[in-house]
Amino acid sequence: LLGRWLGAPVEELDTPALIVDLDVFERNLARMADWSRRTGRAVRPHAKAHKSPYVARRQLELGAIGITCSKLGEAEVLVAGGVLDVLISSEVVGPAKIARLIALARQARPIVVVDDAANAEALSRAASAAGVRLPVLVEVNVGQNRCGVEPGEPAGELAARVASLPGLRFAGLQGYEGNLQHVRSLEERRQRCLTSMDLLDRSRRAVNARGLATEIVTTCGTGTHQFVGDLDWVTEVQPGSYIWMDCDYLAVEGTGYEGALSLVTTVVSRQRADAAVVDAGWKSITIESGMPQVKGGLFTYAPAGDEHGKISAPDPAQLPALGARVELIPSHCDTTVNLHDHLFAVRAGRVEAVWPIPARGRVQ
Amino acid sequence: LLGRWLGAPVEELDTPALIVDLDVFERNLARMADWSRRTGRAVRPHAKAHKSPYVARRQLELGAIGITCSKLGEAEVLVAGGVLDVLISSEVVGPAKIARLIALARQARPIVVVDDAANAEALSRAASAAGVRLPVLVEVNVGQNRCGVEPGEPAGELAARVASLPGLRFAGLQGYEGNLQHVRSLEERRQRCLTSMDLLDRSRRAVNARGLATEIVTTCGTGTHQFVGDLDWVTEVQPGSYIWMDCDYLAVEGTGYEGALSLVTTVVSRQRADAAVVDAGWKSITIESGMPQVKGGLFTYAPAGDEHGKISAPDPAQLPALGARVELIPSHCDTTVNLHDHLFAVRAGRVEAVWPIPARGRVQ
Numbered sequence: 001l002l003g004r005w006l007g008a009p010v011e012e013l014d015t016p017a018l019i020v021d022l023d024v025f026e027r028n029l030a031r032m033a034d035w036s037r038r039t040g041r042a043v044r045p046h047a048k049a050h051k052s053p054y055v056a057r058r059q060l061e062l063g064a065i066g067i068t069c070s071k072l073g074e075a076e077v078l079v080a081g082g083v084l085d086v087l088i089s090s091e092v093v094g095p096a097k098i099a100r101l102i103a104l105a106r107q108a109r110p111i112v113v114v115d116d117a118a119n120a121e122a123l124s125r126a127a128s129a130a131g132v133r134l135p136v137l138v139e140v141n142v143g144q145n146r147c148g149v150e151p152g153e154p155a156g157e158l159a160a161r162v163a164s165l166p167g168l169r170f171a172g173l174q175g176y177e178g179n180l181q182h183v184r185s186l187e188e189r190r191q192r193c194l195t196s197m198d199l200l201d202r203s204r205r206a207v208n209a210r211g212l213a214t215e216i217v218t219t220c221g222t223g224t225h226q227f228v229g230d231l232d233w234v235t236e237v238q239p240g241s242y243i244w245m246d247c248d249y250l251a252v253e254g255t256g257y258e259g260a261l262s263l264v265t266t267v268v269s270r271q272r273a274d275a276a277v278v279d280a281g282w283k284s285i286t287i288e289s290g291m292p293q294v295k296g297g298l299f300t301y302a303p304a305g306d307e308h309g310k311i312s313a314p315d316p317a318q319l320p321a322l323g324a325r326v327e328l329i330p331s332h333c334d335t336t337v338n339l340h341d342h343l344f345a346v347r348a349g350r351v352e353a354v355w356p357i358p359a360r361g362r363v364q
Numbered sequence: 365l366l367g368r369w370l371g372a373p374v375e376e377l378d379t380p381a382l383i384v385d386l387d388v389f390e391r392n393l394a395r396m397a398d399w400s401r402r403t404g405r406a407v408r409p410h411a412k413a414h415k416s417p418y419v420a421r422r423q424l425e426l427g428a429i430g431i432t433c434s435k436l437g438e439a440e441v442l443v444a445g446g447v448l449d450v451l452i453s454s455e456v457v458g459p460a461k462i463a464r465l466i467a468l469a470r471q472a473r474p475i476v477v478v479d480d481a482a483n484a485e486a487l488s489r490a491a492s493a494a495g496v497r498l499p500v501l502v503e504v505n506v507g508q509n510r511c512g513v514e515p516g517e518p519a520g521e522l523a524a525r526v527a528s529l530p531g532l533r534f535a536g537l538q539g540y541e542g543n544l545q546h547v548r549s550l551e552e553r554r555q556r557c558l559t560s561m562d563l564l565d566r567s568r569r570a571v572n573a574r575g576l577a578t579e580i581v582t583t584c585g586t587g588t589h590q591f592v593g594d595l596d597w598v599t600e601v602q603p604g605s606y607i608w609m610d611c612d613y614l615a616v617e618g619t620g621y622e623g624a625l626s627l628v629t630t631v632v633s634r635q636r637a638d639a640a641v642v643d644a645g646w647k648s649i650t651i652e653s654g655m656p657q658v659k660g661g662l663f664t665y666a667p668a669g670d671e672h673g674k675i676s677a678p679d680p681a682q683l684p685a686l687g688a689r690v691e692l693i694p695s696h697c698d699t700t701v702n703l704h705d706h707l708f709a710v711r712a713g714r715v716e717a718v719w720p721i722p723a724r725g726r727v728q
Contacts, residue, residue, distance in 0.1 A: 014460035014728050048670060070671045090643070090671055093632040093687055096378035115635050116686055146668050147633035147641055178669065268457040269511035271479050277511055279454070282652050282699050284727045288667070303652070304510050305542065306412060306698050307434045307454055307727065322480055323457055334670050335646050339702070341725050360725075361705050363648045363671065364378050 002342060002354045010346050011325065015266040016280040018340045020244060020355075022347040024260035028243050031256060033062040039229035044068045044087055044218060046240030048334045051359035052343075053081020055243065066111075068218075068238045072097055072104070073362030079108040081358065087111040087218065089174065089238065091139070091147060093119055097364075098126045105132045111216070113139040113174050115149050117161050120168065127167030135171040136162050137216060140203045142175035142196040151175075151199035156206030163212055172216030173207065175200040176238065181223035182289075186254035193224040197231060204233060223252050246333040247293040262295060263328040263336070265309065267320050275310040276319045278326050282306050284339060289332035301328055366706060366718045374710050375689065379630040380644040382704045384608060384719075386711040388624035392607050395620060397426040403593035408432045408451055408582060410604030412698045415723035416707075417445020419607065430475075432582075432602045436461055436468070437726030443472040445722065451475040451582065453538065453602065455503070455511060457483055461728075462490045469496045475580070477503040477538050479513050481525050484532065491531030499535040500526050501580060504567045506539035506560040515539075515563035520570030527576055536580030537571065539564040540602065545587035546653075550618035557588040561595060568597060587616050610697040611657040626659060627692040627700070629673065631684050639674040640683045642690050646670050648703060653696035665692055 005013060013019070036043045045059045046068040056067045056078055066085030069075050075086040085108075092101050092112050104110050105127070114120045114136055127134045140155045141148035149158050155173065163170035177196040183189040197219070204214050218236045220228055222245075225237040241249050244261035263285050265278035281303045285292050294301050294311065298318060304310045311326055313319050320326055330336035337343070338360050345353040369377060377383070400407045409423045410432040420431045420442055430449030433439050439450040449472075456465050456476050468474050469491070478484045478500055491498045504519045505512035513522050519537065527534035541560040547553040561583070568578050582600045584592055586609075589601040605613050608625035627649050633641035645667045649656050658665050658675065662682060668674045675690055677683050684690055694700035701707070702724055709717040 012460065014464075015458070016727050091632045093643070094379070094630050096376065100378075115633055118686060141635060145636055146672055146674070147635060149635055266458050268455045269479055271505060271511060271513055272509055279457070280727070282650065282696075283702050283725075286646065288646050288651060306702075308510055310510070322482060332646075338647050338670075339725060339727070361647075361703060363380050363644070363703070 005344065005351045005354060008351050010264065010349055010351065013264060013344060013351065015264050015325070016284040017264045017344050018337065019262055019264055019344045019346050021260045022345050022352055024258045025244060028257050028260060029058060029062055032239060032242050035226070035229070036063055040232070041229055041234060042236035044236050044238055046089070046221070046238045047074055047078060047359065049240035049243055049337065051337060051357045052355055053078050053083050053358065054355055056081070056083045065236060069359070071362055071364065072100055073364045074359040075110055076100070076104060077359040077362055079104060084108040089113060089176065091115060091119060092123070098122060102126050102130045102132060105134055111135045111137060111171060113137045114158070114162065115139045115147050117158060120158070120162050120165060124165035124167045133167060133169050136168045137172050137174045137218065138162060140173055140175040140200060142177050142199045142219070143180070144176060144178045148175065151203045152206050155203035156210055159207040159212055160210050170212055172214040172218070172235070173200065173203055174218045175203065176219060176221070177224060178221065181221045182248055182252055183223070184251060184253055189224060190227050193227045197228060197234070201233060222249060222255060222257065241333050244333055246289070246331055247329045248289045248331045259329055261330060261333055263292070263330060265326050265328060267311070267322055267324045267326060270319070270322045274316055275312055277304065278309045278311055279307065280328065281308045285328055285330055286332050286335040286339065288335065292328040292331050295327040295329060299326065369708065369715045369718060372715050374628065374713055374715065377628060377708060377715065379628050379689070380648040381628045381708050382701065383626055383628055383708045383710050385624045386709050386716055388622045389608060392621050392624060393422060393426055396603060396606050399590070399593070400427055404596070405593055405598060406600035408600050408602055410453070410585070410602045411438055411442060411723065413604035413607055413701065415701060415721045416719055417442050417447050417722065418719055420445070420447045429600065433723070435726055435728065436464055437728045438723040439474055440464070440468060441723040441726055443468060448472040453477060453540065455479060455483060456487070462486060466490050466494045466496060469498055470494070475499045475501060475535060477501045478522070478526065479503045479511050481522060484522070484526050484529060488529035488531045497531060497533050500532045501536050501538045501582065502526060504537055504539040504564060506541050506563045506583070507544070508540060508542045512539065515567045516570050519567035520574055523571040523576055524574050534576055536578040536582070536599070537564065537567055538582045539567065540583060540585070541588060542585065545585045546612055546616055547587070548615060548617055553588060554591050557591045561592060561598070565597060586613060586619060586621065605697050608697055610653070610695055611693045612653045612695045623693055625694060625697055627656070627694060629690050629692060631675070631686055631688045631690060634683070634686045638680055639676055641668065642673045642675055643671065644692065645672045649692055649694055650696050650699040650703065652699065656692040656695050659691040659693060663690065
């Protein structure tokens with residue numbers, strides 16, 4: 001059914017439709033691969049931006065060493081799609097999840113993170129009983145103040161505990177400064193990132209001082225990876241949004257990546273003098289990172305319910321007519337992609353491919 | 365795979381999991397059916413709350429005269445699930461959508477709304493060409509200021525235009541005071557609802573004055589239907605959320621419906637002194653209608669990214685331990701259900717059924 005859109009002009013697509021500008025997407029992919037080659041820092045792209053084994057394979061073909069994802073359910077979809085090296089960047093807690101993780105470890109190479117000795121012990125018991133050996137990273141809090149042990153000695157202690165447990169293999173550290181990714185100023189972002197990297201480095205030294213190697217030290221996202229190119233103890237970075245960005249990220253100074261993602265909507269009502277009503281509301285585009293922008297810069301968008309949005313203009317005479325298309329730039333790519341079942345990949349104004357989003361909604 | 369949860373204690377469910385308390389759900393269903401029998405107002409429940417042909421059929425079995433939905437894509441899923449009487453409460457605009465609507469009209473009985481003569485003419489051309497006759501309601505703006513013609517004469521004029529067009533059958537009026545559903549005060553809500561109903565009645569008279577019958581006059585939601593029980597020119601109401609409510613609706617005075625929906629989460633990190641981190645963020649529960657509440661009343665919840673939330677307590681010593689369950693009451697049921705693929709229906713602490721949500725994400 002979706003096949004009927006292949007080759008169609010983008011103007012004919014039914015709406016709301018989430019579209020990817022393929023030329024821009026491919027430039028973004030190439031730019032990150034170039035950065036990796038130039039600096040020697042490996043890239044393990046975060047799938048939270050795309051939720052797609054197909055896009056993951058494109059990243060692997062360009063040199064990515066594996067894929068990061070947030071949830072075990074995303075890892076399962078990636079593995080089912082042929083992506084076997086998956087780092088799950090959130091703690092895996094509870095018997096139901098650990099049982100699934102062990103099943104996954106039998107058919108792929110998942111890496112997990114821990115920030116708690118009791119959780120590490122539960123993983124150890126399950127892995128030992130199943131006869132598998134899980135690579136485990138200790139997560140360190142480098143400023144996000146969410147998950148992760150405190151930097152320095154606490155990281156060293158938990159690493160030693162992990163290394164002592166059967167069924168686990170201590171593989172290194174994860175520290176993600178998610179709080180800094182959207183700091184607008186390049187210089188402020190750099191300074192604060194280097195402060196976070198100091199915390200991570202201090203943790204690495206505490207681990208190494210116990211005679212444990214840190215084979216993996218994984219950190220950074222789209223907004224900060226550029227600052228660790230010459231820190232050779234950082235083995236890899238986890239950028240996700242760089243592939244298509246969003247208007248929140250595009251406002252961040254000096255990333256160099258371009259916007260490739262937009263939501264095409266249609267004006268479905270023109271009965272109010274001060275607004276055109278489009279067919280996209282809370283169910284089609286997210287707002288927790290601010291309002292989506294309207295491409296072209298003349299109009300503004302605000303949601304008006306689950307399925308509607310209102311388009312405003314400085315002069316109401318400029319408002320688009322009934323049936324006209326209005327293209328929105330999402331403010332948060334991860335959660336907006338999560339609302340859709342398909343992405344329409346467009347080149348030169350025509351639909352070149354329809355990409356399913358099979359890890360959409362995999363919150364477990 | 366989901367079948368393994370049938371009969372399981374809710375404590376064993378993997379998380380985050382959206383659950384329905386079946387006893388409460390069934391009381392809510394019965395309460396609305398009783399109201400309808402008592403008042404003689406028909407009910408055409410809005411599927412935006414559940415997105416499920418199964419729940420729709422439960423509503424029809426209790427006397428609902430048909431089902432309302434927001435988008436054509438939802439109507440297609442309902443029809444595929446055996447629900448043939450579907451009112452699409454948002455305007456259907458553009459060639460791709462109209463072609464799908466005509467295809468649907470060949471296998472079911474969709475009713476559509478219009479607020480624009482050009483859109484009515486496009487529907488007429490397509491219906492005539494296909495040899496079908498579409499029932500059409502004129503949508504009137506009764507205070508929401510989104511879609512709909514202005515009340516009174518403009519409604520009469522568009523009704524006459526629709527009635528004159530081949531392929532269309534003028535069937536009546538829709539006026540939805542969505543702006544009033546969450547007005548907290550019962551008395552203020554009643555007064556403002558009756559003002560909206562005056563606008564709708566004035567529109568009905570303008571239509572009838574042209575010699576046109578208003579077979580259907582459809583209006584009201586969960587928050588306001590109680591005020592039109594004795595308005596016998598109102599033929600039906602469109603409540604959706606009453607089946608399980610949310611904490612925003614539960615704060616509305618005097619609805620009588622009870623909360624049946626919650627999201628079970630797990631504490632996955634306890635490394636910060638001031639918060640327990642749970643496994644549900646923006647991807648599992650929505651916040652455009654305010655923060656979800658934590659069942660029990662002691663804790664508060666705030667999202668901390670796509671996949672995490674922070675639980676706070678007046679005294680940090682009360683915070684739940686690693687692995688503990690925390691149950692959240694969504695602030696907006698429609699959009700939260702839209703994030704999930706399944707609902708776990710629970711009775712007496714055990715999973716009695718797993719309901720798919722097949723109209724989830726049907727924004728086209």
